[in-house]
Ligand SMILES: Nc1nc2c(c(=O)[nH]1)N[C@H]1C(S)=C(S)[C@@H](COP(=O)(O)OP(=O)(O)OC[C@H]3O[C@@H](n4cnc5c(N)ncnc54)[C@H](O)[C@@H]3O)O[C@H]1N2
């Protein structure tokens with residue numbers, strides 16, 4: 001949920017502007033929640049009221065519920081500052097598009113400062129989160145934050161909509177400093193808006209057992225509770241002895257006993273004795289190295305050990321692999337088998353993971369048939385739904401598949417409404433172009449839900465981003481090749497960001513091995529194979545000369561190349577951004 005704070009010195013007019021902005025946003029159908037910083041011990045309850053009597057009797061929290069309003073009265077542990085983010089998390093899954101906060105200047109979030117020079121300096125001058133300043137008459141800083149007159153609530157509201165990636169319902173306002181893109185948005189610009197709109201959801205973590213955690217995103221950093229190994233152990237099968245007893249020349253030793261993994265030798269061998277030891281077994285007290293059995297000569301009851309060895313040879317020291325308190329995994333890690341191995345080795349049975357994101361999927365088109373049904377004239381199998389269900393499942397989301405919907409505006413609206421109630425985010429395919437039957441784009445435009453429409457890419461140009469009932473909505477074109485590229489370049493990475501996953505290293509620049517022509521003014525996607533270049537270095541070439549990113553090339557591609565917007569031709573050897581594709 002986007003959060004914007006109104007900060008400023010007392011008396012600068014925060015609440016007045018905030019109320020005016022809320023009024024404008026609410027009138028546009030944006031569901032705004034507000035949090036106000038208050039001083040300790042405020043009271044909204046009245047002496048003698050039942051709620052206060054219950055509270056005084058020791059009930060905590062006390063909830064007051066009526067059919068039209070509810071209040072939550074809770075005594076919290078006294079602290080220097082109230083915990084904003086805990087309160088934000090407790091808003092949970094309330095249907096909110098935007099949270100406006102009054103105060104909490106020290107927290108990291110976009111801020112608008114109400115500034116009155118007669119009350120003192122600007123508070124957030126050095127704060128990188130400062131979005132705008134509102135004061136008596138707009139200031140005109142050379143290159144500072146945007147500036148507004150403090151009565152320009154329209155301008156501030158529009159700025160907030162832009163910053164939050166919400167759909168602006170009106171144009172103009174402010175300093176006129178929000179140019180709206182005409183025609184398709186450059187990919188970089190679309191990426192920036194999407195990235196800001198899809199910040200990680202602040203949701204409480206869930207505890208899951210290790211075996212249920214594969215594919216989930218770790219919610220907090222984890223440190224090792226133990227040392228590994230917990231004490232020195234043998235790294236080879238052989239004989240444990242003390243370097244001091246061994247000396248430079250080597251000599252005969254008697255055998256004091258055996259130390260095996262799980263069955264240690266208890267006690268400490270005397271001057272002339274050594275201990276038979278196996279890999280992983282605890283090193284007996286008083287010994288400090290292991291001589292591999294291949295280097296030892298057995299003579300009846302005696303063992304001839306070679307000399308000139310160093311302390312610690314063939315020994316794994318205490319905490320050599322892991323020290324207690326050492327960081328194991330950081331928040332945002334996607335859990336896979338390798339992480340399970342690490343966590344089980346330190347005895348961790350449960351993990352805090354981020355809740356699953358609920359994603360609703362809807363494919364539109366009269367011509368679509370599910371697999372297994374015979375095709376009529378002009379009909380096609382719904383391959384987008386098959387692809388997206390599998391690709392979304394791979395990301396570990398909770399998928400709610402609403403199936404296929406005909407190109408019928410009323411049906412579509414009803415389906416979207418019902419789906420939006422159950423999910424955090426919507427993905428649709430088809431119906432975003434300009435034809436008579438393309439109702440997705442039309443409906444969203446009529447409901448003022450579109451944040452942007454069309455990006456300068458091929459394929460995938462009609463991609464749109466909207467808000468439906470407060471939920472982000474990715475409107476993918478119907479063309480399967482466009483769905484494929486947009487999923488791997490935008491939708492997938494954005495969902496992963498929303499889920500709190502740390503950015504991964506699936507993108508890099510690689511040299512092209514063939515010359516590729518394109519049109520300037522748009523980013524073109526090409527399905528490509530990873531190959532070895534002339535000196536064995538990683539390089540790539542397109543799967544197909546003709547079909548940039550069709551379904552057939554996509555199925556055999558290793559990576560997706562993004563041929564840059566400005567160029568008309570990629571020369572052999574030129575480095576280009578590529579995205580590695582999962583299997
Ligand atoms: N006059 C214009 N026509 C088109 C433009 C344009 O700018 N002006 N843009 C073209 C581009 S680019 C694309 S991409 C498509 C996008 O159209 P829609 O999103 O409205 O998609 P549909 O018309 O519903 O379908 C397009 C195509 O894809 C097939 N399809 C749709 N859904 C599925 C599915 N689930 N599984 C498999 N195949 C699917 C559908 O049968 C169509 O063949 O518009 C161009 N037109």
Ligand code: MOO
Nearest residue numbers: 459460461479482
């Ligand atoms: O952009 Mo569309 O996806 O080329 O066919």
